[in-house]
Amino acid sequence: MNKPCAQHAHPHRLVQQSLSDLTQKLRDGDRKITGPRQAILDVLRRHANPLTNKEIHAALGKEDCDLATIYRNMHTLESMGLVKRYDFGDGAARFELVEGETDHHHHHLVCRVCQTVVEVEGCFPAELESALATRHAFTEVSHRLEFFGVCPRCRTDAPTTA
Amino acid sequence: MNKPCAQHAHPHRLVQQSLSDLTQKLRDGDRKITGPRQAILDVLRRHANPLTNKEIHAALGKEDCDLATIYRNMHTLESMGLVKRYDFGDGAARFELVEGETDHHHHHLVCRVCQTVVEVEGCFPAELESALATRHAFTEVSHRLEFFGVCPRCRTDAPTTA
DNA sequence: CCACGTCCTGCAATCGGTTTGCAAATGGAA
DNA sequence: TTCCATTTGCAAACCGATTGCAGGACGTGG
Numbered sequence: 354m355n356k357p358c359a360q361h362a363h364p365h366r367l368v369q370q371s372l373s374d375l376t377q378k379l380r381d382g383d384r385k386i387t388g389p390r391q392a393i394l395d396v397l398r399r400h401a402n403p404l405t406n407k408e409i410h411a412a413l414g415k416e417d418c419d420l421a422t423i424y425r426n427m428h429t430l431e432s433m434g435l436v437k438r439y440d441f442g443d444g445a446a447r448f449e450l451v452e453g454e455t456d457h458h459h460h461h462l463v464c465r466v467c468q469t470v471v472e473v474e475g476c477f478p479a480e481l482e483s484a485l486a487t488r489h490a491f492t493e494v495s496h497r498l499e500f501f502g503v504c505p506r507c508r509t510d511a512p513t514t515a
Numbered sequence: 516m517n518k519p520c521a522q523h524a525h526p527h528r529l530v531q532q533s534l535s536d537l538t539q540k541l542r543d544g545d546r547k548i549t550g551p552r553q554a555i556l557d558v559l560r561r562h563a564n565p566l567t568n569k570e571i572h573a574a575l576g577k578e579d580c581d582l583a584t585i586y587r588n589m590h591t592l593e594s595m596g597l598v599k600r601y602d603f604g605d606g607a608a609r610f611e612l613v614e615g616e617t618d619h620h621h622h623h624l625v626c627r628v629c630q631t632v633v634e635v636e637g638c639f640p641a642e643l644e645s646a647l648a649t650r651h652a653f654t655e656v657s658h659r660l661e662f663f664g665v666c667p668r669c670r671t672d673a674p675t676t677a
Numbered sequence: 678c679c680a681c682g683t684c685c686t687g688c689a690a691t692c693g694g695t696t697t698g699c700a701a702a703t704g705g706a707a
Numbered sequence: 708t709t710c711c712a713t714t715t716g717c718a719a720a721c722c723g724a725t726t727g728c729a730g731g732a733c734g735t736g737g
Contacts, residue, residue, distance in 0.1 A: 477639035502653035
């Protein structure tokens with residue numbers, strides 16, 4: 354709901370990695386440097402918030418490519434550790450570029466109304482993981498954490514503003 | 516993957532609430548006591564772990580009813596606070612009976628292989644919520660947290676055991 | 678105990694996100 | 708430049724979930 358409000362997100366923060374850094378990683382993984390791949394990575398590089406496949410597709414201008422190609426590539430990029438998949442519970446996967454080798458583990462605070470995403474530093478659950486592993490004899494324990502709320506803009510905006 | 520292993524879950528723990536407790540809540544909410552509703556609640560009452568719509572449908576024996584009816588009822592029951600919806604990230608919503616008025620906030624530790632679910636007490640992120648609300652000026656902040664790992668049975672079982 | 682209005686159900690069509698089969702196009706090593 | 712594995716585009720299929728509609732059930736009020 355409140356779709357147009359989605360523009361509130363600040364989509365133009367840059368990511369440290371250059372496009373050539375990224376294509377190099379493709380090479381290292383024995384993947385071909387194709388137009389769609391470069392375009393997808395470039396789109397992700399330009400956006401600070403996690404994007405859905407459809408959003409990526411829409412953001413591709415000249416370098417338009419098939420949606421199926423994006424879906425396939427997101428799997429590829431994810432398995433290569435170039436992007437990270439997030440699930441905000443609205444039925445669409447979202448992807449964010451992984452920040453270099455030392456990806457800093459973080460979570461998100463998502464506005465229930467306009468989907469604006471704020472990165473949340475710190476991760477208490479990480480401390481719980483080892484405890485859980487011991488207590489329940491589970492191995493390879495990881496977790497998924499997402500926060501939701503209403504962002505200041507969506508609280509003050511008149512509904513008609515949209 | 517490893518579907519048959521799903522039986523590892525101990526599906527027959529009982530829930531405190533009696534079926535009449537539950538139907539009373541339906542009455543209190545001005546909802547009709549129908550066959551499908553009683554059957555669904557009864558199924559949830561018999562299972563300790565969160566169930567998908569399809570699992571609920573399969574668990575209905577004599578009281579078989581349409582899948583769409585289950586979907587609709589899960590929305591109804593959720594909005595009435597009778598059940599809680601969980602998302603383990605596999606694309607299918609899961610539902611658990613809410614334990615009385617004082618639903619104790621908990622999370623889950625889910626086996627990546629057989630989907631066995633262990634309830635996790637305690638909730639560190641809850642402490643973070645107020646801090647986040649202040650720092651980012653968000654309101655109505657909540658969170659979603661799920662743990663994943665490999666349970667002891669799935670670690671030791673020979674793959675052929677299934 | 679019955680009639681009636683409203684809520685609920687079954688069925689089938691539909692939807693949105695995602696996946697897949699297949700043939701043509703392309704990257705990049707030889 | 709040649710060649711083969713990978714990748715792409717297209718279309719169909721998939722899957723969980725939703726919805727329109729007509730018939731059926733619940734339960735209140737008579």
